[in-house]
Amino acid sequence: MLLIHCPYCDETLPEAEFTYAGQAHIVRARTPSDQTDAEWEEFLFIRENVRGPHFERWRHFHGCGRYFNAVRDTVSDRFLTTYKAGEPRPDLSELEGRA
Amino acid sequence: MSRYRVPGKGRVDAARPVGFTFDGAAYHGLAGDTVASALLANGVHLMGRSFKYHRPRGPVSAGSEEPNALIGTRRGPGRFEPNTRATMQEVWEGLQTTSQNKYPSLRFDIGAVNDAAYMLFSAGFYYKTFKWPQSFWHKVYEPFIRAAAGLGVAPAEEDPDHYASRYLHCDLLIVGAGPAGLAAAVEAAGRGLSVAIVDENAEAGGTLLSEPQAVIDGQKAWDWLAQTLKHLKAAGVRVMTRTTAFGYYHQNMIGLVQKLTDHLAAPSADLPRERLWRVRARQVVLAQGALEKPLIFNGNDRPGVMLAGSAQTYLNRYGVRVGDEAVVVTSHDSAWYAAFDLADAGTRIKAIVDTREKVSEDLLSAARLRGIETRLSHSVTATGGRLRLAHVTVNEVDCGQVREGQRIYCDCLLMSGGWTPSLHLFSHTKGSLQWDADLTTFLPKDTPEDCVIAGAGRGLWGIGAALNDGTEQARAALRALGVEGAGGVHAVDHDRSGSGTTMRELPTDRNPGRAKAFVDYQNDVTAKDLRLAVREGMRSIEHVKRYTTNGMATDQGKMSNINGLNIAADALGKPQPEVGLTTFRPPYTPTSFGAFAGYHRGDHFEVVRKTQIDPWAEEHGAVFENVAQWRRARYFPKPGEDMDAAVRRECAAVRASVGIFDASTLGKIEVVGPDAVEFMNRMYTNPWTKLAPGRCRYGLLLGDDGFIRDDGVIGRLSQDRFHVTTTTGGAARVMNMMEDYLQTEWPDLNVWLTSTTEEWSTVALNGPDAATLLQPFVEGVDLTEDAFPHMSCIECTVAGLPARLFRISFTGEVGFEVNVPAPYGRQLWETLWQAGQRHDICAYGTETMHVLRAEKGYIIVGQDTDGTVTPYDAGMGWAVGKKKPDFVGMRGLARPDLTAEGRKQLVGLLTKDGSKLEEGAQIVFDPDQPIPMKMVGHVTSSYDIGTTERPIALALIEGGHDRMGETVHIPMPDRTIAATITGTVFVDPENARLKIRGESA
Amino acid sequence: MKTITSLTPAMLADSAAVRVESLGPQGRISLRARGDLSALNGALGLDLPTRIGHRASTEGMEALCLGPDEWVLVLAHDRVDAMLAALGAVYDDHPHSATSISGREVSLLIDGPRAAELLAIACPRDIATIAEGAGRRTVFDGASVVIWHDAPGRFRMDVWNSFASFVAQTLITGARELAAEPVEGG
Incomplete structure (x- = not known):
């Protein structure tokens, strides 16, 4: 069981309080009807399968209820960082060495 | 005194003899004995037969690494456990033990012919032998292998014991209470840290228990041990014996199993047999010692x-x-x-x-x-x-x-x-190993976890070295915790480093x-087998392991892995580090299923959610079914009724007078805020802007892929407040999805969601008499077509309780759903039940609800849809707002494959011979086509116990909406059934029955 | 076991180790808001705590911050409507969501020298991180619960009605176990 830092509660807590919510930074277009079929397919279905740092979303389900973003190394299964929804992607080079 | 007992030696209590049996014979041991030590004291070495060759075996060790002396233990009715290590099981008065893998007796065993046929049973025997002919696989080989397989006999009775679990968070966990672990605990104690030290043995001490000659800091080893334990406990250190650290998981989570009652003759019934500890330690000292080879x-x-x-x-x-x-x-x-x-x-x-x-x-x-x-x-x-x-x-x-x-x-x-460090837990951390050529063994190197290794676990032999390394390693762990230790050196006389x-x-x-030189005693793997495996082409140690099964027995290769590696490396002509060690995996020693299950067994296996009305249903003989986590009343049989009879009666009653139904499990979400209507417009397919307060609308929720996710009736209570309902199973999912869109896509919207599923108990009344029954209890609104038409909602008082009253129907009859604060649900139910007696009120369950709604063609999401059905496929295009700029799923509905011809569409089916179709049955257009036939859809709902004259069914069929009146065929094992495609509404297509007849009383 | 409901408070377990009781009706409001909270604070008569897990109280009412825009207000059952009305009065100036959840949950009292250990049988969070006078939403044996740490060795647990019997059963079993076993580390 992993430990996850909730950026809203500012506490590091057991994974059992959280639920996984898929890849992060996939933006739903402001006007979906303007999207081409290819763009909509990309939005709906196309996901990374990263070996290494992966941008992903979690929800502090049994806690503050917030969705937030995380960078987790899929090799070490360690979280490099977590940050609030809406904040920009952190610079990976600055996170290296934290795994 | 038993013949081999040495007076004055050992830590057993000579004043407390303990009687137990082994294979029916009575023996005496002493308090403090294990079964193995007590039998050895009686001169008994033969304790079992080996797994494959049934060779006679006795204990080869005195600890948890024991591969041979596996016994069955019986602690009274139901309390039988196979494969217990005789070297770990403590004796107590009345314990019954038996040997294993023997027939008819331990001393004379028929299976031992396998031993005579040793040359046949070499490595890969099963792979080579049970191959051809294929016709032998099921009839000959499998029964043979099944008969031969299995270690010990699985218990046949239900385990009457209970098992516990607990979480523990501590600063420092020390695994192993030998000299290294104890020294580490001493170094850490009394510094304001929470410290726990665990050991799998009945008492702490490790090697010290076997080497009383040592003198530590001027004290005899056992005196030092007693004083140290006293000091640790006084300093608040949690000392846990009979506690095995069986697995090391991510981020310093260590699984422990504590055995609480297996050593007791008459434990309290309230005590769990074992407790699973999930320990999260900031730092870990592994002081597990070494194993003799x-x-x-x-x-x-x-x-x-x-x-x-x-x-x-x-x-x-x-x-x-x-x-x-x-x-x-x-x-x-x-x-x-x-x-x-x-x-x-x-x-x-x-x-x-x-x-x-x-x-x-x-x-x-x-x-x-x-x-x-x-x-x-x-x-x-x-x-x-x-x-x-x-x-x-x-x-x-x-x-x-x-x-x-x-x-x-x-x-x-x-x-x-010689000795090899116990690397198991370290290996669980994905720690790397380094080969030590001098010790001819692997030693722990780096680990990603916050953990240090102390003592013999990293190749330091002798009590003095272990003690001092324990201190030193604990000091390193303390430093990582920001605490400075004292250090210091223990002086040991009569130490036996070598x-x-x-x-x-x-x-x-x-x-x-021809040599029978065993490497893995438990799996009967010999040195010859390992060399043969290499000769036959196995190059990787992982392949050698699997081909020979070396190290794959329940002892996890504690004795065999390193010897096996040395032999395989020799056979391969490579140095050991190039061959590598196989990976150790949890659990360190066999762990009971009970410990993993903990409290979750029997009635407490998993969460069962119950409504406030559930006890009434139970008292009235309801038969229940599970819907998601809920248990719901499925039907209410009268004496002698089966389900069909009960449901037929319940359906008829609802159409004839009035039925009462517990709808409390429906998900409910309160959507509140100035942007509530905008949010609803974006989430649901339907338009909400023009829905007036006090009115309801059926809402359809899609995913952004365009497929139906959920549905429910939604009432607008005021301009900025919606009462959303969801399916029972979809409540949490819908809430999650709404929060997701709200928090991450539309954080600018001023609207909030509150789960109110459990705030309300919901009692549904359906039937022509529903309004008449309910009216006398309602304050604030007349239940007439004019004052409270179909699809109305209002906050009012019902039976003296604050209520949200909805006029909606999932049966095709006049229907009301009365929501009252949850704890009062049963009170409301009983009030209506009493008053309903003169209307022949009938309590009905989910099965009747399913039938009645199918008769009206109302879908159940997840039964008539399967995640690939659009509103248009379901014939519900009317629910899709055409003028909205966007809603979840709108763009998805325009995907090319969702607008293509020939999609499966929801239709009704009536069989020509009047038989009932099976739900899930596949449908074909041409029954005479060659097999495999082209399947064009399937039956989603089917009933013959409702109020229609003939069985009805709903089905998804390719292009179904354009095939009204056509015949399709449903091939079954015994015959093919022909059916006519119809519309989905079988009862009251004009919706006349939704109108309240006359004025309420 | 018997269904747990706030209408029939009951002693569920009672020993020297720990006592578990189900409590009677309690008024509760789920309050959701963001931005400048002063209008709401005025209506409530207390300053809403803004750190998750922190509590504030005024006579007869307590507020616990559960999320960045979420509080639960606990007050007498018969004061809920008046408080909702007071909040409603500032709605136009400061839009928010105030929803009664009085009927949604049952409170369990867990009190005794080994109360924290009892919680630790099924709560993965370190109970020690819920300081005295604080509270948290967390998970207990698979159910979302709110745990209030009221005094040394005294906790309240709010659990949704339908989960209450299951959660109570876990607590009863654990309390029995704690009563039967010798104290650890002693």
Whole structure:
């Protein structure tokens, strides 16, 4: 069981309080009807399968209820960082060495 | 006093004899004994038969690494456990134990013919033998393999014990309470940290229990131990014995199993048998020590052959001599000390056989002093004796030449191939290992976890080295916690550090192809098997392991892995580090299912959610079904009724007068805020802007892929407040999805969601008499078509309770859903139930609800849809707002494959012969086409117990909406059924029954 | 076991180790808001705590911050409507969501020298991180719960009605176990 830092509660807590919510930074277009079929397919279905740092979303389900973003190394299964929804992607080079 | 018990020795209590049985025979041990030590005290070495060859076996060790002495234990009715290590099970008055893998008896076993056929059962035997012909697979090979498989006998009765679990968060966890672990605990104690130290044994002490001769800081080892434990407990250190750290998981989570009652004759019924601890430690000290390696020679498994260190443990910890006349064979100094201890206790040591050319003069003179014959540069090449060792053959090895052997008669053979660190838990951390050529073993190197290794676990032999390393490593762990330790050095006298060499198979003058030199005792893997595996092409140690099953038994290769590696590396002609060690995985020792299940068994297996009205249903004989986590009343049978009869009666009652139904499980979400209507417009397909407060609308929720996710009736209570309902199973999912869009896509919207599923108990009344029944209880609104038409909602008072009243129908009859604060649900229900008696009110369950709604063509999401159905497929295009700029799923609905011709569409089916279709049955257009037929859809709902004259069904069929009146076919195993495609509404297509007839009373 | 409901408070377990009781009706409001909270604070008569897990109280009412825009207000059952009305009065100036959840949950009292250990049988969070006078939403045996740490060895647990019997059963079993076993580390 992993430990996850909730950026809203500012506490590091057991994974059992959280639920996984898929890849992060996939933006739903402001006007979906303007999207081409290819763009909509990309939005709906196309996901990374990263070996290494992966941008992903979690929800502090049994806690503050917030969705937030995380960078987790899929090799070490360690979280490099977590940050609030809406904040920009952190610079990976600055996170290296934290795994 | 038993014949082999040494008075005054050991930590057992001579004043407390304990009676127990083994294979029906009564024995006496002493309090503090294990089954193994007590049997050995009675001269019993034969404790089991091996798994494959059914060879007679006795204990080879004194600890949890024991591969041979596996027994069944019985602690009264239902309390049987197979494969318990006799070396770990403590004796208590009345314990019943049995040996395993024997038929008809331990002393005479028919399966031992396998041993005679040894040459046939070589590595890969099963792979090579049970191959051809294919027709033998099921009828011949499988029964044979099944009969032969299995270690011990699985218990047949339900386990009456209960199992517990607990989380523990601490600063420092120390695994192993031997000298290194104890020194680490002493270093950490009293510094304001939470510290726990665990040990799998019945008492703390580890090696100290077997080496009372040591003097630590001027105190005898056992006095030092007692004082140290007292000090640790006084300092608040949690000392947990009989507690195995079985797995090391991510981020310093360690799984422990604590055995609480297996050593007790009459434990409290409230005590759990075992407790699973999930420990999260900021720092971990692994002080698990080292395991002694057996030597590999022909006949090294005969009862009476035992690890020298274990014999020393039996003597010093339990006061038991393992025999009268012993031979010692070793490649390491430590066995010499065992020999000396036993000699001093009265066992005649007939020879110390050492494979080395030279040993220290100290050892030789100590042997001479005791009159023990020593043979350097010697090997053991054979053992003899039927059920117990009777003699060994000892050969001189001269410049690589094995000379003729000499037989020495003895009743036990003590062996030592040196020691290997216990790397199991460290290996669980994905820690890396480094090869130590001097010690010929792997040592722990780096680990990604916050953990340090202390003592023999990293190749430091001797009590002094372990103590001082324990202190030092604990200091490092403390530093990581930001605490400065005191350090210090323990002085140890009479320490027994030593050295040795590592052997593969012992040199022999025999044909090695015929030698029965066991590497893995439990899986009966010999050195010959390992070499054969390499000859047959296995190059990776992982393949050698799986082909031979070396190290794959329940002892996890504690004794066999390193010897197996040395032999495989030799056969491959590669150095060990290039061959590598196989991965150790949890659990460290076999762990009961009970411990993992914990509290979750029987009625408490998983969360079962119950409504406030559930007890009434139970009292009234409801039959329940599980819907998601909820249990719901499925139907209410009267005496003698089966489900069909009950549902037929319930359906008829709802259409004839009035039925009452517990709808509390429906998900409910309160959507509140100035942007509530905008949010609803974006989430649901339907338009909401023009829905007036006090009105309801059926809402359809899609995913952004365009497929139906959920549905429910939604009431607008005020301009900024919606009462959303969801399906029972979809409540949490819908809430999650709404929060997701709200928090991450539209954080600018001023609207909030609150789960109110459990705020309300919901009682549904349906039927032509529903309004008449309900009206007298309602304050604030007249239940008339004018004042409160279909699809209305209002906050009012019902039966004196604050209520949200909805006029909606999922049956096609006049329907109301009364929501009252949840705890009052039963009160409301009973009030309506009483009043309803004069209307022949009928309580109905989910099954009747399903039938009645199907008769009206109302879908159930998840039954009539399957995640690939659009509103148009379901014939519900009317629910899709055409003028909205966007909603979740709108763009998805325009995807090319969702607008293509020939999609499966929801239709009704009426069978031509009046038979009932099976839900899930596949549908074809042409029943005469060759197999495999083209399947064009399936039946989603089917009933013959409702209020229609003939069975009805709903189905998804390719292009179904354009095929009204056409015939399709449903092939079944015995016949093919023809059915006509119809619309989905079978009852009251004009919706006349939704109107309240006349004025309410 | 018997269904747990706030209408029939009951002693569920009672020993020297720990006592577990189900409590009677309690007024509760789920309050959701963001931005400047002063209008709401005025209506409530207390300053809403803005750190998750922190509590504030005024006579007869307590507020616990559960999320960045979420509080639960606990007050007498018969004061809920008046408080909702007071909040409603500032809605136009400061839009928010105030929803009664009085009927949604049951409170369990867990009180005794080993109360924290009892919680630790099924709560993966370190109970020690819920300081005295604080509270948290967390998970207990698979159910979302709110745990209030009221005094040394005294906790309240709010659990949704339908989960209450299951959660209570776990607590009863655990309390029995704690009563039967010798104290650890002693």
